[in-house]
Amino acid sequence: MTKKPRRYHITTFGCQMNKADSERMAGILDNMGFISSEDPNESDVILYNTCSIRDNAEQKVYSYLGRQAKRKHQQPDITLIVSGCVAQQEGKALLRRVPELDLIMGPQHANRLQDLLEQVFDGNQVVATEPIHIVEDITKPRRDSKITAWVNIIYGCNEHCTYCVVPNVRGVEQSRTPEAIRAEMEELGQQGYKEITLLGQNIDAYGRDLPGVTAEGRNKHTFTDLLYYVHDVPGIERIRFATSHPRYFTERLIRACAELPKVCEHFHIPFQSGDNQLLKAMARGYTHEKYRRIIDKIRQLMPDASISADAIVGFPGETEVQFENTLKLVEDIGFDLLNTAAYSPRPGTPAAVWENQVSEEVKADRLQRLNHLVGVKAAERSLRYMGRTEEILVEDINPKNANQVMGRTRGNRLTFFEGDINEIKGKLVEVKITEVRPFSLTGEVKHLAAVNS
Ligand code: SAH
Ligand code: SF4
Ligand code: F3S
DSSP states (O other): OOOOOOOEEEEOSSSSHHHHHHHHHHHHHHTTOOEEOSSGOOOEEEEEOOOSHHHHHHHHHHHHHHHHHHHHHTTTTTEEEEEHHHHHTTTTTTHHOOOOOOEOGGGGGGGGGHHHHHHTTTTTOEEEEEEOOOOOOSSSOOOOOOSSEEEOEEESSOOOOOOOOOHHHHHHEEEEHHHHHHHHHHHHHTTOOOOEEEOOOGGGGGTSSOBBBTTTTTBOHHHHHHHHHHHHHHHOEEEEEEEOOOOTOHHHHHHHHHHHHHHHHHHEEBBSSSOOOHHHHTTOOHHHHHHHHHHHHHHHHOOEEEEEEEEEEEOOOOOOHHHHHHHHHHHOOOOOOOOOEOOOOTTGGGGGOOSSOOOHHHHHHHHHHHHHHHHHHHHHHTTTTTTTTTEEEEEEEEETEEEEEEEEEEOOOOEEEOOOOOHHTOOOOEEEEEEEEEEEEEEEOOOOOOOOO
């Protein structure tokens, strides 16, 4: 009798970092002979890759886990794994909450999944949350897309923003070598990938943990140097990166982006608050004036660049006037996109225990007011695309209309147009924009002749 293939299911919460980790863990499971499945209830290995950035993200996983823990009572052979940021934050405490768990593994251990699973299959309940040096991945990630790919360049974060769990759960900064990054990109180029997003929680910190200084005494490996080193990888047509930190963002980087043709004119630079006192309380290390100077410089060198950011409302002590300073910054800059969130107190972070917490009602009201302004400004920003011809990298069909395909402009606006996905998937197409909405566009192919390979 042949043995039924063992199946695995991964649900991923949180940011691109977690999505990239999940793709590597899926690659490891494929390599071990498991078959991927969409349905956790049909799977033998169930992995939840978790996020703890805000309380609602964390709570979600507990309800998912509860269901699988129950199933395990009927099917004791299934393997239940929690990885990612909640795993790191809670560690062993998760076992008290969900004793059915087989494996708890922090983000730094993602590449060790095979090792850890083998210990589980030997009959152990395993908790892997000790800080380690992240081992280079030797397995091929199972990537969701064949067109766009993430490439980690720096893990962890050494900042101590007073609201944020990331340094607690992702550990200290660890940069990959430029050679390893370029090698991964070259392989992706050979496989037909067209767009790479370089990833780090604080990408501007890239290289500060790597050895070497230049003749002028500057660190040899900066993010800007990395861009010059990887920008010409054959096959790759577009390079993006996230997340930038205003504290470390340099004019040299802006110049590199303006100069290197494959680097897209899109910057994701979270500002968090438009008020200097709050920025200080958050320990962000810059003022709103400095932030505005960065944006001015970008627009001076790249007038059409898209700017996106993250912001928090209702940070402890935030007054109405301070909140209005955030509105003012959004009004003045006019973001193409702004991710907004109400402050959520997180375990082990300084601001969580301050006494000047803002009420949930006030947070909800401010969030709504900010989101309204964000929509108005995004709609204004979209207007500039009207009638223009934009280069779109075709990624997939429009899930809501099979006659249309979708892709993104270099500035990262989602764009829909009529076309045959089988013909143009993965291609750069010149599209004339005929309709604009706050966060997406519609257009028509201008010249099919302009379609390249
Ligand atoms: N490294 C990036 C952000 C990573 S977390 C940076 O420094 O900007 C992604 C976003 O989640 C943050 O930009 C912030 O806006 C939001 N966030 C982080 N902690 C939060 C908290 N405790 N409550 C609400 N939002 C939070
Ligand atoms: Fe969190 Fe600040 Fe690090 Fe961003 S820079 S991940 S907000 S601690
Ligand atoms: Fe969440 Fe961890 Fe990313 S907390 S936002 S998954 S780094």
